[in-house]
Amino acid sequence: MNLYSVLLVDDEEEVYSVIMKKLDWEAMGFRIAGYARNGVEALEMAEEIQPDVVMTDIKMPYMDGLTLSKKLKELYQKIKIIIFSGFDEFEYAKEAIKIEAEEYILKPINSNELREVFERIRTNLDRELDEKRNIEKLRAYYMESLPVLQENFYTSLIEGRIPASEIEKYLKQYQIPWSGPYYVATILHISTPDPQLELDPFLLGMSVKQLAEEQFVDKWRLNTFFYLGDILMITQLKETEEITAYTNAMDRFCKLAKRVCGAKVTAGIGPVCDEIAELPASYQGARNAVSYRVIYGNTRAINIAEIDPQGSAEEPWEEQSIGNILKKIKTGDEQALKEAVKESVTQLSGRGASLQKYQIFITELIAEIFRFGTLNGLNLDEIFSGTGDIYREVLQMESPEALENWLLKTGRQMQEIIQNGRQDTTKSFVTKAIEYVREHYADSGLNVESVCKNLSVSTAYFSTVFKKETGKTFINYLTEYRMEQALDLLLNQDEKTYVIAEKVGYSDPNYFSYAFKKQFGMSPSKYKAEKRK
Structure with a gap:
């Protein structure tokens, strides 16, 4: 059974402990994915666990439940919000309606009422899931996509990438009425x-x-x-x-x-x-x-x-052979490159090629390597450094084995440069983000959105790449870096807590103390006293 995830948010631990025990969550189709003690912490956790439902109190330190709900709705449009509060005030209820909260519940929470609320939410979540799978909608989307699918089929067909046994299936699937x-x-x-x-x-x-x-x-x-x-x-x-x-x-x-x-x-x-x-x-x-x-x-x-009735359907083998080698260089598969090089040299030596044909092949091969290198931004001087006339050098090779070794060596060098270039692009991307954090960590408004705006990338792509390269979410990295700077100010510059908070990007000194204790297990003042004993 598909279980929907729930994030509980309340600064009073006993409240969410009671809520967790009141209901048989799994029987209702839900699971408690986590709980947070304030809105800031909940926002960080939401990035990690991507909950389907968030149940939050209103009155909490650092970020109240209404502000949290607004931010969650901006980031995750389909998320379901339940607001519970001990304040029976019309303004709160009106604000909850404005942010499209599913329910507004007054404390103390009645277990039957809470069960009914989650049953309604479960029904809505199931309906939304069913709509995504709705056959008619999928069929309509399929028909809209049909011209693109047909064109992809034609392209794959003339490239020889569709097995003969599957052609009839695709013709029927893509509604192509070919009868020949x-x-x-x-x-x-x-x-x-x-x-x-x-x-x-x-x-x-x-x-x-x-x-x-x-x-x-x-x-x-x-x-x-x-x-x-x-x-x-x-x-x-x-x-x-x-x-x-x-x-x-x-x-x-x-x-x-x-x-x-x-x-x-x-x-x-x-x-x-x-x-x-x-x-x-x-x-x-x-x-x-x-x-x-x-x-x-x-x-x-x-x-x-x-x-040309004799050679009408045959592409010159040299063109195919060279193209195959360059394709394997770009994919980065060393074994496939080795096989392509060997096949090419075997074809060349096995066709009884004259010296003139051999020279033509080498000329075309090197020209295509240079063209390929230019198109892919490779520094060919780095590959052929110390080489005089590359055409003369290859033409004077004394055996097919020598040509094969040269081709394989050159191909591997190009593969390595291309692969390093791809890695450097990702590393450069993450490095820029880290540099931005180190320059702007004191800005209390620094968040993943502002960094992505500076880098001109989407938050989804940024979050994936950043975590892959650093092993941390952006929020975790930012918090850890701010805490490193806070330690320096606390121990080496003897600053007051409220001053440190402001200097490392926390507009609320109380929340800074909370985050510090969460990171190091004790308050800033106690940490300072412990280190000076």
Whole structure:
């Protein structure tokens, strides 16, 4: 059974002891997650335990129950508040209504009345939980999300990440009515526009995509989406012979796009396939077709099956191999990198490559490493320090093993720099927070919200990262640091308690004494006397 958590707040210990004993909490569906002696302590505990219900007295030192309730409602909108008090005053009740407290109960608390209150709250909590799980709401949300889910499916499909056995399941789940029986992938590549025309590339792409959907919706069954900066189409054909008419239609569209949108579009058409699972190969063929624009020109359709029927669906292995190595570098998996490097070198030596092909491969490999390093902000001088002509050095290696060792060493260095960079980002984030505390701990208004505002991050993300790096919540760290400074003022500078309280960020000297005793087990004056014996 799901038990909802309760936090009890009262400065009189016997009160919450009685409350705890009055009821069979578990039978009612609740558990006592903790109790606090004042509002400040309760606020700190709420951050830790995230209670469903808070039952609080009004009159308490340091922070009263109404102020506590307001702050809790601001931080946790769904939290349920029960206020109990020995004061039958209209203003209190009115304030409780204003902050949307569930109940306002007068002391002494009757166990039957309290049971009824928690039963009502349990009903409300159950209803809210059920609403979250409500099938109709989930279905509505699912339908709203369907276009995004479909586009993610198309992307995963052409990347070859969906097993053939699961394709039918996703088509049904995402309501994609593909019946084929033939399929072809097409890439609409927009050449970089003339800078003088001041065209926004994204808006230009949207314009071309919209025009394509308008032109082909009646004649061809296709789905269009953006992928890696291009417009990708997955088209269904009834007969393989339709590819000729489709190619002609795409060629006419490229010229129309230039006239209507001012865009130079190349339509790369992959080979026709009779299985959805073969679309990744059709997509690779479409990519290769687009690359032929340097020979045939843009603003036209290029069908890979017409210009390169032998290699239409095969991406150059060098490009795949280099891309795989760089991907493993970025993921940080050393074993996967080792396997990718070994596979690449094995392919190179096993294909009977000529010296010219080997030189081309090395040239492309090093160029891609430098491009990858630049995009990821790596200092490549650090990796290749002491190296003269890196191209010459690698080209003159005398064995595949030497190339494999160099590649693996370079890849590991890049992995380490990337990983350290990620760790440094988190550490820098926490370091800034700690520095901020040390500069502003005397400010009584210092809290997690003010630190997050300074760092421009959400409180949820900040709290998670801070606790992960320091092992403490922000409130605990702040309190401990303030107490360290208080000790120095108390023992070494012989300051008065009320002066120390103000200097370390406590506007209420009494609460400072309370927090000090909680930290060190005795009052400031007694601690000082003990240390000077």
